[in-house]
Amino acid sequence: MTDEQEPKPTEAAKEHDTASTERARRREAALRRLSKTGPSKRAAAVFGIGAVAAVAAMTVAGSLWAATTPDIDTDARPAELPATQTFSVCPGVPMLPEGSENGADVQFSADSSDAVSALAVAAASDLAGNIPGMAYFAAESSPDEEPSPTQITDSLAEDVQQGPPATAGTDGTVTNSAHFEVISDPAEEGQPIALGTEPVGGTPGIASGTTQYAATDGDLAGMTAAACTPAAHQHWLTGATTTTGTTSVLTVTNPSATNSTVNLSVFGADGPVEASGASDIVLAPGQTQSLLVAGLAPRQNSVAVQVSSSGGPVAADIQQHRLDGIVPAGVDTLQPATAGSNVVVPVLQIPGDAEDIADESGLDGQSPTLHVTSTGSAVSATITLRGPDGPVDVPTEASAIELAPGASTTVDLSGVEPGTYAVEIDADANVVASADSLAYNPAGDNEDATGNTSAVDTAYMPSTAPIRGETMVALPAIADPESRLTLTSAEEATVSITPIDDEGQRGEELTQELSGETAVTVEEEDAAGYLLETGANDVHAGVLVDSSAGISAMPVNTVNETGSGLPVRLGY
Template identity: 30%
Template sequence: MSEDQKQPVDEKPSRSSSKGSRSSNRGVVTGVLSAVVILAAGGGAVAATSMMPEPSGGTTMDIRQADVPAGRALGVCPEPARLVNGTVVGTDADFSPVSTTAVSALNAVVLSNPAGTVPGSKVTSLEGDAVAEIAKAPASTPTPTAGPPVLSAGVASISPVTAPAVVGADPLGNEQASLAANLSYAATDGDLRGLASAQCQSPGNDAWLLGANTAVGRTAVLNLSNASETPATVNLDLFGEKGQIQAPGARGLLVPPGTTRSVNLAGLAPSEGELAVHVRSTGGPVAATIQQSVLRGLAPGGVEYLSPGSGASSLQVMSGVDIQDPAATKALATKPGFADAAPALQIAVPGSTDAVVQVSLYGANGERKIPSGGVVTVKGGSVATVNLEGIPAGTYTVRASSDVAFVASARVTRGAKAEEATDFAWSPSSARLGSQHLVAVPRNGQRYLSFGVPEGRGTVTYAPVTTDGAVGKSVDVDMSGGTTSLIELPSKSGDSVVAGYVVSASGDPIYGALVLGTQGRPDISVVAIQDAAAGLEKVPVSVGY
């Protein structure tokens, strides 16, 4: 990071064996189910009206907005990175112990409502067994008064982490709670040497993951976690450089409640250097991450969690694309087995229509030209890579656009010598920032917030959240269009350790990411800033008689 910028192998579903107090995670679907009931009732009224003559005295009332009860907020966290043992057979992932120097930590933050009330919240296992309490449920919920909000937070930290976990928070005042949690892993020895980090994600039924690689020396393990009480059936759509990959074992993967199913992607799509995975589930929602690692001969090439980015769209933006010295990177990438040790943009087109994608790059001092020209044609149903070599060192925001929907993610690399350890990260595309995004950060290492404004002008505001639950004074950063700002984060605010940040943006679209590293080591990880909590939702209801 330049100084001028600083401002099928398939494991049987695993289940926790702990038998402590249990806490259901099914609240996340409450709001959705309520909406379905309301809409179904409304649909029945419409159907009956269309088939029967309206009585002479019939009356139809105006369409009104009905409140949908807020669901429980959930963040599902992957387990620390583990090595895969043995030869690929079928789709069962056989894991071996992690490095002897591996450290892992889960850091969670739950934000209060504007009146300063922190919702009841805790960390549990996938089965619902209690692991740690973040905040007790309040006896009452004070109504926010006029004036600026008085924010506070609940904070929890767990280390080491031994299994997937769930961070959950109850709604307050019929609004979903705002939570964020980060799972970090680091090791200085072994095949999984490097730094990996992931924000714990809200489970869903549709997700795209890019950056997977099953070529020689590369291992990609897809982890599917079901924190609900409903079985999930998962179908995987796999896309490679030559088109969609037909893999019979990618259909009908059952993930029982409270379990994680691990799938070694080399068993479904072997020898694929560019692999995109579309995860679709029916029944229970799932959280999906890919543990990607590289081993070049005896030299570790890094480890990272690949997390879902934005869905298919005609515009994708990625921030936190941190590029090191281009000369050293080029020299390394020309060596056998090191082609993927260079920065790049990966693009996947789900449909059958080819996409002509325009790529732009924005740094601290404005737009930078891409040596390859910045325009690439990607065949429908395939994956392509845009090389980002030759670009001056610095942190960038990448903007890609087309008239055809696509998905994208950017690769970041670290290390310059073939005989030494290297590392890599992927920055998935993200949505524009709005109001009160919550970002959990690891307690150790180098931490930066990267913000990009592709065009126009915008202001980003960030405030620290400390381990004592206080939300500190906010800082405003005014940004010109076509630029990226990199802000180094302190380990403390006053005398308290920083656990996270509250981030808001206004003006033209701003995009953000958390960039992580380790002083003196070639470690790198990038985490996109997730969506803010949903507010009070409403659905239209028409009543007639």
């Protein structure tokens, strides 16, 4: 093809030119029609085009930035409610059962010429010097009317109870005060005592109570001290004995203002025990009920009871005493134990004459004993003792145990060197535990019909929860007691200890350093109570009490936050 030759259009080009010409003609016709319309019609046409464009723009924008729902925090948050009064229950004094009907409704009587009992209460103020209001009442087996509390300390104004925590008094002065009081024979016929403590500054008041019983003659010769324990919907009690010569009485108390339905689960050497009369026990407000443990699990060396309640929370304990023939062989109170795969019993005393007690007193089968119960699964566990200088060797036969599901067993610790220890049980499933210390008490003026003037007393200590923050301890106050506070921790920890005297005056604060895997004993001669404070998470505490009437032990419990609010979840 030469330069002078024009290229011939293709069929496709011809079709394209025709289409372009047609589009131009239609556009010119539309413009002529628009020029012939009036202003109003023209504006309307323009508005219509603009509206279409606006809708199109909104549609495009909506596709680019889709509308989102507002951010809503649906996590549960506490709906703030007024702080509430906390209730704990102090076990009644030991009594002899006179009889029972189907293992329930036990009647009691005392059998001692010199038995005495007392309730000791201690409390600490906030930084403005406000002592929490405290009151108590005796729980009854069949309350005919609403309990009438007896006031111990004055009730505080509502704004002080529910307001923010005080940082100082109204004059700007920081005031730290305390209260200690002993109430002799607070209840007749051995009823448990319900102790109520009002909040201060929107948090539970720092207070505690201890009941004590002492006698030097009769079948209940001995001494027992028991901490007032918080009411809850579940308790574990372990270490009860139902063999010949030992009487164990389970007591359950409802200190709340609503009915409570209680169910008992019983565990023995072979696992769970089918027990009649252990279900649907209804307790009215302020009511208590007692049952013989032998009626639930007879002829057992070690029995554990799980107490569960619906409705109002309850408290529970087991009072136990032993006779070897007609010779008193110990009285004590078993208190709730803490369950877990790693549990700590903060106090165990091995007497220097442990192996000679049976020979000297004529009492067989008595030795320092550890009780361990599986709460459900089969368990393999190791046992370690903590002393003031660290871990202590345990005899090989007592260093490890195997438990069937729900089974309870005992470990004889009489081969351990004399001293005061804490016990750690490390298991591959949950267990509860208690330790039974022993003391040989020759009571020269306690001659029975056989002329025997010797006696053995026992001291049960349960596995405990760690203490938290500030914790008050009220010490026993009758029968010339010598109370020793034992602190133990798996890790290094620091505990501040402020003694409280019997006039309610605070002493000089001291600091106790704890090395890991140790148990340290603290004793202040003039202390009637202690205020403990720690920021550690693994400090366990207990009190061992020696007196002219016998030996006892009790746990140290921190008052937990209650009534601060209900978790409320928002959503749709």
